[in-house]
Amino acid sequence: MDTILSLAGVGKTYKSGHQALRSVDLNIRRGEIFALLGPNGAGKTTLIGIVCGTISPTSGTITVDGHDAVRDYRPARAKLGLVPQELSTDQFTSVRHTMEFSRGLFGRAPDRAYIDQLLKDLALWDKRDNKLRELSGGMKRRVLIGKALAHEPDILFLDEPSAGVDVSLRRDMWRLIARLRERGTTIILTTHYIEEAEEMADRVGVISKGELLLVEEKQALMKKLGKREMDILLVEPLAAIPPELSEWDLSLEEEGHSLRYAFDAQAEHTGIPSLLRKLPELGIAFKDLETRKSSLEDIFVGLVSDQREQAA
Numbered sequence: 001m002d003t004i005l006s007l008a009g010v011g012k013t014y015k016s017g018h019q020a021l022r023s024v025d026l027n028i029r030r031g032e033i034f035a036l037l038g039p040n041g042a043g044k045t046t047l048i049g050i051v052c053g054t055i056s057p058t059s060g061t062i063t064v065d066g067h068d069a070v071r072d073y074r075p076a077r078a079k080l081g082l083v084p085q086e087l088s089t090d091q092f093t094s095v096r097h098t099m100e101f102s103r104g105l106f107g108r109a110p111d112r113a114y115i116d117q118l119l120k121d122l123a124l125w126d127k128r129d130n131k132l133r134e135l136s137g138g139m140k141r142r143v144l145i146g147k148a149l150a151h152e153p154d155i156l157f158l159d160e161p162s163a164g165v166d167v168s169l170r171r172d173m174w175r176l177i178a179r180l181r182e183r184g185t186t187i188i189l190t191t192h193y194i195e196e197a198e199e200m201a202d203r204v205g206v207i208s209k210g211e212l213l214l215v216e217e218k219q220a221l222m223k224k225l226g227k228r229e230m231d232i233l234l235v236e237p238l239a240a241i242p243p244e245l246s247e248w249d250l251s252l253e254e255e256g257h258s259l260r261y262a263f264d265a266q267a268e269h270t271g272i273p274s275l276l277r278k279l280p281e282l283g284i285a286f287k288d289l290e291t292r293k294s295s296l297e298d299i300f301v302g303l304v305s306d307q308r309e310q311a312a
């Protein structure tokens with residue numbers, strides 16, 4: 001495997017005593033899109049900050065394309081582009097100047113053609129000479145991406161790229177990410193929008209309470225952990241699930257008009273035939289069946305709640 005970024009035993013305890021990361025091991029492959037998925041406060045921003053050098057780790061090592069991110073900070077940092085959650089640049093500079101300045105910070109020679117192309121890719125061409133304070137929130141987000149890409153980094157971090165972003169900008173961003181990937185840029189995005197991980201990522205890491213719970217190929221994750229659900233639409237509503245059905249994992253939905261059965265699609269015996277035989281025996285008539293795969297969202301919620309149960 002061609003690893004471009006490697007974290008080994010990375011931990012962070014803030015001065016407050018809060019342990020935001022617990023010994024994280026993670027290898028990012030060159031050219032992949034990796035989604036780090038976790039609820040609020042999971043440690044995603046802390047992890048990005050540590051890799052990008054804005055937060056110092058309490059333990060562990062980070063290697064960016066062969067460079068130690070702490071000892072060898074400059075060359076390591078030059079490989080990284082970070083799109084933070086918020087813009088903290090001088091509001092009185094122009095869009096173009098902000099990007100050119102960012103490029104210069106990393107010691108890259110000016111390249112007007114590259115910046116022009118970036119402005120066009122980000123649909124900022126018409127605004128290139130406007131001051132940042134004259135831009136809408138969505139445009140500012142585009143500027144953040146432009147700033148992060150100005151020095152042509154090999155690895156791009158996007159911290160919550162969809163937070164507070166409208167649908168059209170989100171689509172534009174997804175398109176841009178796909179294009180960057182085609183050019184070989186490695187992309188790591190943090191998100192709590194499952195949709196985003198599902199749409200974009202090659203691999204998904206789930207983080208909760210500072211712990212990386214798992215890292216999997218997205219497809220494999222969905223297949224392995226994916227449950228299926230079947231809704232049985234009833235002719236007459238039920239007030240409660242009869243005790244005779246307790247061996248199946250059922251819930252009542254739609255005010256009793258639908259019985260939902262959650263089952264493991266990978267299991268040899270799904271329990272469906274026996275359930276469908278049992279219902280008429282109990283005098284429960286049904287008129288239709290619908291099955292569907294659970295999404296990454298269900299998987300994610302399941303994992304995080306398992307962790308909560310274990311901790312309880």
Ligand SMILES: Nc1ncnc2c1ncn2[C@@H]1O[C@H](COP(=O)(O)OP(=O)(O)OP(=O)(O)O)[C@@H](O)[C@H]1O
Nearest residue numbers: 014016018020038039040041042043044045046047
């Ligand atoms: N400077 C700090 N001092 C003390 N605790 C901090 C500090 N920064 C973050 N934390 C705590 O560390 C934990 C992880 O925070 P972090 O910002 O990394 O989470 P996150 O996964 O990015 O969350 P979100 O999705 O809300 O951005 C949180 O409990 C947070 O309160």
